[in-house]
Amino acid sequence: MAQEYDRRTIEELIDGTVSFPKLKEMLSSFKDPGRFDTYVSILQERVPWDDKILLPYGEHLYVVLKKDGSRVIKCDCGHEFGDYCQNWKLNALVYVRDDEQKMTELYPKLLAPDPQWQVIREYYCPNCATQLEVEAVTPWYPVIHDYEPDIDAFYEQWLGRPVPQP
C-alpha cells in the first residue's frame, strides 16, 4: 500500500533529524507518491525569494520559473546560475587542488590523491560561497554537466499535469 507521511516528518527528513526507526520505515516501505509536492512546498516556504520552484536540482540549488517564463538554476541565497539546460558550474567559482600542498589541506599525504594522477575541483556559489559540488577527475577533464532534467516530460507524462506557467 502506498504510504503518506505528514509534513513534519518530511521536514525532519530534510533537516536530518528524522528518527532512525522512522527512516528505516521510509526505506523499507513503498514510496509515498505525494512526497514531491510536500517536499517542494516545504522548500518553497523556506527560500527567501518567491520564484516558483519547478524542481529541486541539488543541495541548495533549484530550477525555478521566472516571471518572464524562463527557467533558471538558482541558489537558495538568491544567486542565479543561468538557464537550466546549461551547465551551472561554468557560472560558478572554481578552486582546483592540483598540488600536494593543496591536497594535504584535506587528507594526510598518504591518503590523498596524487595530483599527477588526479585533481580535486571545488565549485562555490559566487555569492554565499557554499561548496555546491566537488569533482575528483584527471587533469584536462571537461567540467561535467551532471544533470539535465526533462521537466516537461516529468510534469506532463509522469505527474500528469501541466508544467506551471508564470
Next chain:
Amino acid sequence: MAIRESDLAAKQEQAKQMRPIGWDGKTLKEMRREIDELSKETGYYAGLKELPFKESEPIRFEKIFAKLRGGVVHARETAKRVAASPIVEQEGELCFTLYTPEGDSVVTSTGIIIHVGTMGSAIKFMIENDYEENPGIEPGDIFCNNDCQVGNVHPCDVHTIVPIFWKGELVGWVGGVTHVIDTGATAPGSMCVGPVNRYDDGYQVACRKIGQNDELLRDWLIESQRSIRTTKYWLLDERTRVAGCHMIRDLVLNIIDEEGIDRYKQFIREIIEEGRRGLINRLKAMTVPGKYRQVGFVDVPYRHSDVDVPPYAKVDTIMHAPSEVTIHPDGRWELSFDGASRWGWHSYNAQPIAFTSGIWVMMTQTLIPNDRVNDGAVYATNFVLPEGGWMNPDDIRTAHSYAWHFLVSAWSPLWRGLSRAYFSRGYLEEVNAGNANTSNWLQGGGFNQYNTIHAVNSFEAAAEGTGASAVRDGLDHAAAIWNPEGDMGDMEIWELAEPLLYLGRSIKPNTGGYGKYRGGCGYETLRMVWNAKDWTMFFMGNGYMSSDCGLMGGYPAAAGYRFEAHGTDLKERFEKRLPFPQGGDPNPDEPQYEKLLEAKVIKRDKQAITTEAIFDNYDLYLNYLRGGPGFGDPLERKPEHIEVDLNGGYILPEYAEKVYGAVFTRDEKGQYHVDPVKTAERRKQIRQERLKRGKPTREWMKEERERILRKEAAVQVRHMYASSFSLSEKFLQEFRSFWNLPESWIVREDELEVPTFGAKLKLRESL
C-alpha cells in the same frame, strides 16, 4: 582416429529418432531465437502484452513465486553449510538462480547476485554452440563454467549448471556459483594481480559437461584437483553447488507436479515480463526523466619495480568509466559508457555481462529493493558499451582475474546520478553518494600453519565505508555493494584459515569523504605472518587516485597506501615483552609502528598495487579497507557530529579544523568538545577565503586549455585520453568542442613513448 562407420550410422539413426529437447519439438536454439524476436518486435518479454495468469489468479501466481524464491534461498542457506571455505561459509559468496530453457533468469537467491547474468550467459553460450547435439544435454547432466570470455566475472567464480527435464522436455536450468579460493593462476589466491593475459589467469573451464546421472565424472575430478592449489576447498565448494542445484531441481519438479506443466511454463514467462515492467514502474516512481552524467577512475601504476609483469604491461595508465544515464519519458532507460578506455594488459578487464549484471546488484539496494530480481530488468534497459573498452574487450587474450578492481568503482558513479533524481523527487532517504573502492584485498599463499599448500583471499573487504546519504552519514566499516549479504567475518575464523595473526583491527580515520554528511570510514587490520613457509602476499588497492567524487559538495573518499615490514625484530620483542605495533595506523604521515620495531625493509608509500613479495614469519602487512564519499558542504556539518567523529576516532583533529572549520577543546579525560559559536565564526572566515581563492570557472578554463594545447599532463593521464579517443570519436569530438581545441588536436598512444603492444592486432575468439 575417426569413429567406425557402422557405429556412426547407428548413432545417426538414434539421433534421428530423438526429439529436440525444447518445447513443442523445438531445439533450444529455436526457442532462444523466438524469445529474442518476439521481445524485440513487441517491446514485451516473449511478446507478453497481457499477463493472463497473474491477472486471473494473482494469489496462485504469488504462491508459485514465493515457493520458488523461498526454495532458492533455502538451497543457498543449506548448501552454504556444505562449504569449507570461509569465503563461502562466512561471507556468503554464493548464489543460486533458476533459468528458463533459453537461459533467462526467473528467480534468484540472496547472495552474490551478479551471477544472475553470468550463469545465464553460460547457458546461452551452450545453446548458441549447439550443446544440444554435442556433447548433448540430458537429465542428470552437470556442467561447469568459469571462462571469463564466456561471460564470467573472473575465473574464481565457478558455476555449476544443471538442466531440469520434465517428461523429456527441458523446462529450465539451475545454476549455482561460489567464489573459490584458488584457480591455479600465476599467483596464489583467487583474484591475482600478476596476470596480464588469459593464459596467466589460471584454470578456465568453458561450459564443460563434468557429470552424468547426477555423478561427477572421474576424469573431471582428477583434472580439476590437479589444476588448482587449494584442493579440499575446491572439492567442497563443488559439492556445495551441486547440492544446491539438485535441491532446486527437486523443488521445481514438485511445483510442476502440483501446478501442472502448462501453468509453470506460463509462470516463468510472465514473471520475467513482470520484472521488466517493475523496473519501468520504479524508474517512474522514483526518478525524473533526463540525462545524468558522471565518471569514475582507477589507477593502474604498473611501471613500479614492485609490479613484476612483462615489458609490454609496464605502463602507468588510468582506467576511465564515464557514464551517461538517459531516463526516457516512457520509463525505459539507457546506460552509456561511451568514452571508456581500452582493455589493458592487467587483470582488471571485464566482460559486458559481468559489467551489466553487477549493476543489478547495486540497483537492488535502491531502485529495485525487492526479491523480484530477474532478467526482466535487462529487457527494460539499453546498455552502450564501447567495443574494445575495458568492459567489452575485443581480444580473447585479456586477463580478468581481478575484474572487481574497477567494476565496483566504475558502477559507483551511477549512484551519484540516480541520487540526483531521488533528491529531486524528495526521496532523500535513498540518496547515496557512492561506494568505497572496495579494497585492499589481502592475498597470497604458500605453506600454511598446517604445513599444507594454501592460498588466502581475505574477504574483510566485504565490509567498508558506504557513501553518505542526504539525511545521515554513510555506514562505517560495514558493507560493500557487491555483496549485500557479506560482512568482515570474525578474526578468529580468519586466523584459523590463514597463518596471519591479528595485531590490531581499528577504525581508519579520515577515510570517509567529508561532507555535511560524511562517507562511512573504512577500517584496517595489522597482520603478522606466523607459522608459514614459502609464503607470498601482495597488495590490491587504489593508491594514487580516489575512485569517486562526493556528491553535492561532499568530498571523495580518501585514496590509499601500503604498509609492509620485512625482517622485523618482533620475535625478540615478544620474548623480552617489549612494546610492539598494535592497533591502527591512524595518521600514515606520522608513522607510529616504526617507533616500536626494527625492520630490514619497510615499505610505506602510495604503491597500493604490487605483485607477489616474499613474507617471512614476523613480517607485517597492513590491510586498509577504504571509505565512502561524502554528501553536502562540509561547513554545514553539525558541530555535535564533528564532536562524535573526534571522540570516536573517525577524524584526526587537524582535519576537523581545516576541513570542517571546527573549533574545539580537549578536556583532562581526553574528550573533545566542539564550540558551536566559535565554529560558526571560523566558518564565516572560511567562506570568505573560498571567495578569495575561487576563480570564475570560465577564467580557469582558459588556463587549462593552454595546458591541454601544450599537452601538459603526466603520461598516465595522456595515456588514458589517448586510449579513450582511439575508441570513441564522439568522446574526442566532445572533448575538442568543450575546450575549443583545433580539429587537428589529438593525443595518440604512439607519441607517448610507452609500449603499444596489442593496440592494433587482435586475437578474436573462434571455434
